[in-house]
Amino acid sequence: MIIGFDAKRAFHNRRGLGNYSRDLVRQLSNYFPKNRYILFNPSARNCVDFTYPTNTQMVIPTAPIYRLFPSLWRTFGLTSDIKQQQLDIYHGLSQELPFGIERTGVKTVVTMHDAIFMRYPQLYSASYRNIFIRKNRYACRIADRIIAISEQTKQDLIHYFDADESKIDVVYQGCNAIFRTRTTKEEQQQIAQKYDLPKHFILTVGAIERRKNTACLLEAMHYGKFDCLLVIIGQPTKYKAELDTLIEKYSLQSRVLYRHNVITSDLPAIYAMASVFAYPSVFEGFGIPILEALCTATPVIASTGTCFEEVGGASTLYVDPNNPQQWAQAINTVLTDNALREKMKADGLTFADKFSDATIADNIMAVYNKLK
Numbered sequence: 001m002i003i004g005f006d007a008k009r010a011f012h013n014r015r016g017l018g019n020y021s022r023d024l025v026r027q028l029s030n031y032f033p034k035n036r037y038i039l040f041n042p043s044a045r046n047c048v049d050f051t052y053p054t055n056t057q058m059v060i061p062t063a064p065i066y067r068l069f070p071s072l073w074r075t076f077g078l079t080s081d082i083k084q085q086q087l088d089i090y091h092g093l094s095q096e097l098p099f100g101i102e103r104t105g106v107k108t109v110v111t112m113h114d115a116i117f118m119r120y121p122q123l124y125s126a127s128y129r130n131i132f133i134r135k136n137r138y139a140c141r142i143a144d145r146i147i148a149i150s151e152q153t154k155q156d157l158i159h160y161f162d163a164d165e166s167k168i169d170v171v172y173q174g175c176n177a178i179f180r181t182r183t184t185k186e187e188q189q190q191i192a193q194k195y196d197l198p199k200h201f202i203l204t205v206g207a208i209e210r211r212k213n214t215a216c217l218l219e220a221m222h223y224g225k226f227d228c229l230l231v232i233i234g235q236p237t238k239y240k241a242e243l244d245t246l247i248e249k250y251s252l253q254s255r256v257l258y259r260h261n262v263i264t265s266d267l268p269a270i271y272a273m274a275s276v277f278a279y280p281s282v283f284e285g286f287g288i289p290i291l292e293a294l295c296t297a298t299p300v301i302a303s304t305g306t307c308f309e310e311v312g313g314a315s316t317l318y319v320d321p322n323n324p325q326q327w328a329q330a331i332n333t334v335l336t337d338n339a340l341r342e343k344m345k346a347d348g349l350t351f352a353d354k355f356s357d358a359t360i361a362d363n364i365m366a367v368y369n370k371l372k
Contacts, residue, residue, distance in 0.1 A: 003368070007040055023176060075098055088106070089368055090107070091110070092111065108142065113286065114285025114286075117129050171367065172354070173286055174291070195259050203293075214280070220331060224331055234260070271296035275334070299345060301317045302317075317334065
């Protein structure tokens with residue numbers, strides 16, 4: 001088969017959507033190498049470090065107008081290139097399909113990650129919501145198959161976009177293979193020195209934005225009086241100013257460390273060194289950091305009320321994201337109960353096998369085969 005991908009995020013996004021895109025291309029090319037994979041990249045400039053496999057080809061816009069306005073090519077001009085490449089399947093990896101693709105005769109798949117902007121409209125501008133409501137509704141309507149990355153996302157697609165349940169497949173995503181490689185004590189010591197990390201710490205990873213609910217952890221630090229620091233890894237937004245205000249209010253300056261620009265290859269060692277990983281996000285479509293933590297044998301505490309129980313399984317503790325005192329209690333329990341902590345590590349590693357590269361690749365290919 002010749003399979004094309006919307007590769008904008010693969011080449012231009014360092015966060016969740018980019019990781020999903022890069023991992024999926026890697027998984028399919030490794031486990032189904034006889035296929036040919038086409039990556040439609042709207043711009044070859046300012047790309048992230050992504051070495052794509054040898055059975056994969058990158059296509060960029062050639063017309064001057066589309067080189068000048070690459071988003072226009074991705075939304076409207078891509079269909080001519082899709083036809084030219086004689087694709088069997090085109091897979092939109094980030095909730096979009098180019099307008100008019102239904103007239104190309106090419107079978108289509110779209111991955112839908114979440115409907116957060118519908119659940120929490122106050123977190124997004126009206127223009128953002130209007131654009132993505134239109135794009136998401138269109139993609140759900142005309143796609144031949146829809147991949148939802150969790151059961152929660154599947155139900156949201158049906159509820160918010162009137163998606164046809166009969167064409168939705170739930171295929172969980174995996175994480176970068178480096179998180180399944182054990183790091184040595186020597187490697188961990190080097191990383192700890194590089195980022196000036198303490199011996200014992202609570203870890204949270206993710207963009208520093210309101211939806212991630214890091215304020216809950218700061219309040220938990222205030223209530224808990226733990227004998228270890230909180231390390232926050234992620235790129236800051238305006239929300240960081242609110243966190244800084246809380247840090248000052250609760251006199252947490254010596255107990256909270258920000259670490260920005262941590263490279264991905266260093267993260268497995270940081271997860272492995274953490275005493276516990278805390279993820280109080282209000283809502284996600286999946287929650288990759290939870291899986292990353294499980295793969296590195298790190299105990300996890302995550303929020304209730306979202307899809308996290310699908311990702312974390314029974315090995316994870318779940319706490320109300322609006323109750324920092326409960327978070328303080330849960331963190332204290334994990335920090336002080338050695339037997340529980342070791343059980344969470346072992347059970348988490350076992351549960352993480354559910355999201356192996358081979359399983360993800362097989363499940364994605366099973367969706368493609370439905371279109372034959």
